[in-house]
Amino acid sequence: MFLSLCYFVLTTLTGVDGWTYHISSKPMIWEEARRWCKTNYADLVVIRSHEENAYLNNSLPERDENYWIGIRKNNNNIWTWVATDELLLENESNWATNEPNNYNNNEACVEMYVKRLHGTGKWNDYSCQRSKTALCYKASCEPDSCSGKGKCVEAINSTKCECSPGYYGEWCESVVGCEEVGHPSQGFISCSPPSGNFSYGTECKFGCEEGYQLVGSKVIQCTAEREWSAVPPRCEVVQCRELESPVHGSIHCTHPLSNFSYTTECDFQCAEGFKLISSSKLLCGPCGQWNGSQPECTASCEPDSCSGKGKCVEAINSTKCECSPGYYGERCESVVGCEEVGHPSQGFISCYNSSGNFSYGTECKFGCEEGYQLVGSKVIQCTAEREWSAVPPRCEAHPKPALRTEVVAAAAGGGTVCLYITIWLSRRRRKMWKATVFFNT
Ligand SMILES: *[C@@H]1O[C@H](CO)[C@@H](O)[C@H](O)[C@H]1NC(C)=O
Ligand SMILES: *[C@@H]1O[C@H](CO)[C@@H](O)[C@H](O)[C@H]1NC(C)=O
Ligand SMILES: *[C@@H]1O[C@H](CO)[C@@H](O)[C@H](O)[C@H]1NC(C)=O
Ligand SMILES: *[C@@H]1O[C@H](CO)[C@@H](O)[C@H](O)[C@H]1NC(C)=O
Ligand SMILES: *[C@@H]1O[C@H](CO)[C@@H](O)[C@H](O)[C@H]1NC(C)=O
Ligand SMILES: *[C@@H]1O[C@H](CO)[C@@H](O)[C@H](O)[C@H]1NC(C)=O
Ligand SMILES: *[C@@H]1O[C@H](CO)[C@@H](O)[C@H](O)[C@H]1NC(C)=O
Ligand SMILES: *[C@@H]1O[C@H](CO)[C@@H](O)[C@H](O)[C@H]1NC(C)=O
Numbered sequence: 428m429f430l431s432l433c434y435f436v437l438t439t440l441t442g443v444d445g446w447t448y449h450i451s452s453k454p455m456i457w458e459e460a461r462r463w464c465k466t467n468y469a470d471l472v473v474i475r476s477h478e479e480n481a482y483l484n485n486s487l488p489e490r491d492e493n494y495w496i497g498i499r500k501n502n503n504n505i506w507t508w509v510a511t512d513e514l515l516l517e518n519e520s521n522w523a524t525n526e527p528n529n530y531n532n533n534e535a536c537v538e539m540y541v542k543r544l545h546g547t548g549k550w551n552d553y554s555c556q557r558s559k560t561a562l563c564y565k566a567s568c569e570p571d572s573c574s575g576k577g578k579c580v581e582a583i584n585s586t587k588c589e590c591s592p593g594y595y596g597e598w599c600e601s602v603v604g605c606e607e608v609g610h611p612s613q614g615f616i617s618c619s620p621p622s623g624n625f626s627y628g629t630e631c632k633f634g635c636e637e638g639y640q641l642v643g644s645k646v647i648q649c650t651a652e653r654e655w656s657a658v659p660p661r662c663e664v665v666q667c668r669e670l671e672s673p674v675h676g677s678i679h680c681t682h683p684l685s686n687f688s689y690t691t692e693c694d695f696q697c698a699e700g701f702k703l704i705s706s707s708k709l710l711c712g713p714c715g716q717w718n719g720s721q722p723e724c725t726a727s728c729e730p731d732s733c734s735g736k737g738k739c740v741e742a743i744n745s746t747k748c749e750c751s752p753g754y755y756g757e758r759c760e761s762v763v764g765c766e767e768v769g770h771p772s773q774g775f776i777s778c779y780n781s782s783g784n785f786s787y788g789t790e791c792k793f794g795c796e797e798g799y800q801l802v803g804s805k806v807i808q809c810t811a812e813r814e815w816s817a818v819p820p821r822c823e824a825h826p827k828p829a830l831r832t833e834v835v836a837a838a839a840g841g842g843t844v845c846l847y848i849t850i851w852l853s854r855r856r857r858k859m860w861k862a863t864v865f866f867n868t
């Protein structure tokens with residue numbers, strides 16, 4: 428086992444370690460030197476800057492055989508830093524004059540001259556099978572040096588963290604945060620991680636209570652710029668389609684939350700003569716749907732729609748009356764009438780009208796004074812055709828005594844009975860004689 432002779436441990440005033448360099452006490456061939464470095468430290472040295480090269484030039488002790496450094500030709504014959512597998516950049520090389528010369532076609536490794544007459548601090552390609560002092564380095568950056576949130580950058584005297592976006596602090600141990608957000612009114616929030624600190628990377632999801640809908644982004648993230656990826660959303664009450672008063676009807680709504688929105692309740696009524704199709708009450712549900720279709724008012728027949736004088740027929744916007752004979756008008760409220768009739772001369776008339784003067788259905792009875800006799804119909808009716816059922820009769824003077832006497836009608840009972848006795852005279856004379864006989868029974 429070889430022991431390291433010297434430590435070139437350089438620390439800053441704050442105690443932050445940078446790289447440390449270590450050299451072997453005995454020379455060894457390149458492969459062995461690398462193995463030794465890897466076993467005890469990190470690897471053969473990687474010289475990243477001229478400043479670092481100068482530092483080694485000044486600090487390393489003199490060695491006759493010089494030092495192996497961590498450059499070697501790769502499979503494609505290109506100089507490569509073995510520790511990092513990075514190619515050697517032209518501007519970062521320190522070749523001595525006329526080097527690398529690949530002497531004897533056998534120089535695949537690199538040594539560094541230190542404390543010698545010519546080319547001190549410079550590099551030379553050399554046979555890997557020669558023995559030289561191993562120049563190793565050890566990094567002080569560890570995988571978690573920057574809390575896993577940044578890149579650890581090493582210098583000779585220090586390490587420094589270059590923090591990833593959103594992290595800060597010497598070791599990237601702090602994280603930026605966004606403004607606190609709460610649950611929206613009528614809604615809820617759920618953030619992960621649920622620390623409640625709203626730091627970079629926090630994701631918050633939103634939702635709304637029943638009957639409310641989210642307006643805005645459902646999910647927001649706290650960005651490295653200390654801003655949320657979007658404005659936190661709102662919960663707005665769900666709207667239903669606006670309802671209107673039905674034709675021939677009215678609407679009355681209560682809006683506990685907002686106009687025509689969740690929980691709004693509307694009652695419908697129809698004007699007289701109309702009735703509702705479907706429910707009289709609608710409710711706006713949590714998904715913005717009414718629990719039924721907009722009601723309509725349809726005309727409806729009532730028992731007295733046609734004044735009891737016709738048949739009522741229903742249509743959508745109106746009802747229609749099909750009036751019985753003798754009646755007319757929209758609701759069969761009018762009755763047809765016949766020509767006025769008066770009493771015959773030397774006679775009298777008695778009419779019974781059910782619905783007006785000489786209107787349809789009126790029945791008139793006639794009689795004649797003593798000594799006169801009725802000629803024509805004793806009773807006439809006003810027909811639906813606005814005509815009397817017969818021509819009103821006349822009263823004519825009583826003729827000579829009759830050849831025949833006929834008892835037309837007789838009735839017995841309490842009181843006075845009017846009996847008509849018609850005596851038929853000769854047809855040729857065409858005379859009637861009438862007598863009123865009072866019977867006392
Ligand atoms: C060498 O050049 C590369 C770009 O080609 C640059 O990134 C690097 O910093 C340079 N190194 C020095 C020591 O100037
Ligand atoms: C190494 O150091 C010597 C003396 O200190 C100096 O003359 C030489 O230029 C240095 N070489 C490099 C490559 O810095
Ligand atoms: C490293 O730190 C030491 C002591 O603080 C200082 O003397 C030296 O110049 C520093 N080296 C570099 C390369 O900064
Ligand atoms: C939240 O932030 C407070 C104050 O910045 C801090 O004390 C606490 O540790 C944080 N909690 C978490 C879980 O990050
Ligand atoms: C509800 O309707 C009334 C009357 O049309 C109106 O003045 C009011 O602004 C509306 N309210 C809302 C929240 O839309
Ligand atoms: C709608 O809901 C209300 C209240 O529950 C109810 O009274 C009404 O009958 C419903 N309407 C329909 C068409 O189901
Ligand atoms: C009913 O009346 C309304 C308005 O008065 C009209 O828009 C509609 O077309 C009518 N419907 C029918 C079937 O006549
Ligand atoms: C009956 O006749 C009288 C007199 O002409 C009139 O004033 C009245 O309005 C009529 N009545 C009806 C029901 O037609």
Ligand SMILES: CC(=O)N[C@H]1CO[C@H](CO)[C@@H](O)[C@@H]1O
Nearest residue numbers: 778779780781782783784785
């Ligand atoms: C018996 C009867 O109904 N008479 C009526 C006939 O019509 C007139 C006018 O409407 C009424 O005044 C009568 O009473």
Ligand SMILES: [Ca+2]
Nearest residue numbers: 528529551552
């Ligand atoms: Ca050479």
